[in-house]
Amino acid sequence: MAQEVKAVVEEAEKKKQKKRIVIICSKGTLDMVYPPFILATTAAAMDFDVHMYFTFWGMDVLNKKKVDNLKIAAVGNPGMPMPTILGILPGMTNMATWMMKKQIKQGGFPEIKELIKTAKEGGVKFHACEPTMNVMGIKKEELIDEVDDIIGAAAYLELASEADITLFV
Amino acid sequence: MGDTKPDETLDCRGLMCPMPVLKTKQAIEKLEPGQVLEVITTDSGSKVDIPAWAKSTGNELLSMKDEEGVHKFYIRKK
Numbered sequence: 414m415a416q417e418v419k420a421v422v423e424e425a426e427k428k429k430q431k432k433r434i435v436i437i438c439s440k441g442t443l444d445m446v447y448p449p450f451i452l453a454t455t456a457a458a459m460d461f462d463v464h465m466y467f468t469f470w471g472m473d474v475l476n477k478k479k480v481d482n483l484k485i486a487a488v489g490n491p492g493m494p495m496p497t498i499l500g501i502l503p504g505m506t507n508m509a510t511w512m513m514k515k516q517i518k519q520g521g522f523p524e525i526k527e528l529i530k531t532a533k534e535g536g537v538k539f540h541a542c543e544p545t546m547n548v549m550g551i552k553k554e555e556l557i558d559e560v561d562d563i564i565g566a567a568a569y570l571e572l573a574s575e576a577d578i579t580l581f582v
Numbered sequence: 583m584g585d586t587k588p589d590e591t592l593d594c595r596g597l598m599c600p601m602p603v604l605k606t607k608q609a610i611e612k613l614e615p616g617q618v619l620e621v622i623t624t625d626s627g628s629k630v631d632i633p634a635w636a637k638s639t640g641n642e643l644l645s646m647k648d649e650e651g652v653h654k655f656y657i658r659k660k
Contacts, residue, residue, distance in 0.1 A: 455600040455631075458607035459638040521597040531604055 433462040434578040435569070441473030443485045443513055443525075444492070449582045450528040457535025464576075465532070466569050468542035471582075472549065474525070475541055475556045483525060484510040533559050540564045540572075588620035588656060589613060595624045595652065602628045603635045606657070610641060613659045618644065621655040629653055 434456045436449045449465060456463045473479040484506055499505060517524070523531065533539075541556060541563045553563065573579045592609045594602040602623045610619050621632060629646070632655050636643040644656040 451600045455603055455635075458600070458604050459635055521601060523601065535604075535607075 431460060431462040432578070433464070433572075433576040434580070435464045435466065435573045435576040436579075437569075437581045438465055438467045438471035438474065439469045440582065441470035441479070441483060443483050443510065443517075444490075445582060446471075446474055446483055446525060447517075447522075447528075449580070450525065450532065452580070453537050454528055454531045454535060457532060457537050463532075463535070463537040464540060464572050465537060466540045466542065466564070466572075468545050472542065472545050472551060474529075475539065475560050476551065477555055477557050480525065480529075480557060485513045529557070529559055538562075540569070587618070589617040591620040591622065593622050594628070595622055597623070598625050599627045599631060603631050606632060606635065606655075607639075610657065610659050615659050617659050619657045619659065621657065623653045623655070624651060626653075628655075632657075 434452070436453060438446070438449045440446065453463050453465055467475050473483060486506065486509075490509075493509060538561045539559055541560050543563050543565045545551070546553075546563065590609060590613060592605055594605055597605070602621065602625055606619070606621050609621075613619060621628075623632070629648075633643050633646070635641075636657055640660045642658040642660065644658055646653065646655045648654075
């Protein structure tokens with residue numbers, strides 16, 4: 414019994430010693446989804462306690478129907494190799510998405526689905542934003558199984574208040 | 583330290599950040615404490631990333647070397 418208590422205390426101590434990173438993911442376009450996932454998976458590999466809080470369009474990543482169809486925005490994206498006004502032309506978003514996916518593959522980058530899997534294997538916690546679900550009419554059943562919980566601003570702040578790093582993407 | 587004989591080798595050639603670090607983490611978990619992992623990469627960012635990862639996780643980076651754009655790291659599991 415004493416052994417068990419000791420183990421629990423040691424586990425708690427270990428958790429306390431871990432650095433914590435909390436990332437708010439507010440966007441659902443490919444170029445804005447990769448950076449938080451790269452950081453989250455790397456932080457997990459570095460033994461951080463990692464939390465991702467998905468809100469607004471970031472919730473698309475947690476949406477069963479949308480996660481495989483994330484796109485890159487051709488309009489209003491100053492990083493595009495063309496005048497941004499051309500982005501309004503039909504097919505531009507799909508073309509930009511196709512180009513980026515090709516570059517991702519050539520660069521030896523994993524797909525978002527793989528990053529989700531790697532993140533979960535590394536113990537990264539996925540938090541869905543409750544107010545966003547209410548506003549956008551998203552149901553719990555529509556979310557991928559990897560979601561750990563559905564929380565609000567107060568719960569996020571509680572997590573973030575103990576964090577060593579917080580980021581808004 | 584350049585003569586360290588690795589117990590396991592991980593080939594990350596052609597992979598970019600963050601994959602070398604993620605794969606290194608997975609590979610080191612399969613080793614016993616004290617065993618040495620050799621990691622081979624071509625991503626120049628890994629020259630900074632893998633030492634940073636080792637420092638953060640407490641695994642010991644024994645040595646690293648460059649051979650014509652190929653980087654080799656020798657890491658002892660803590």
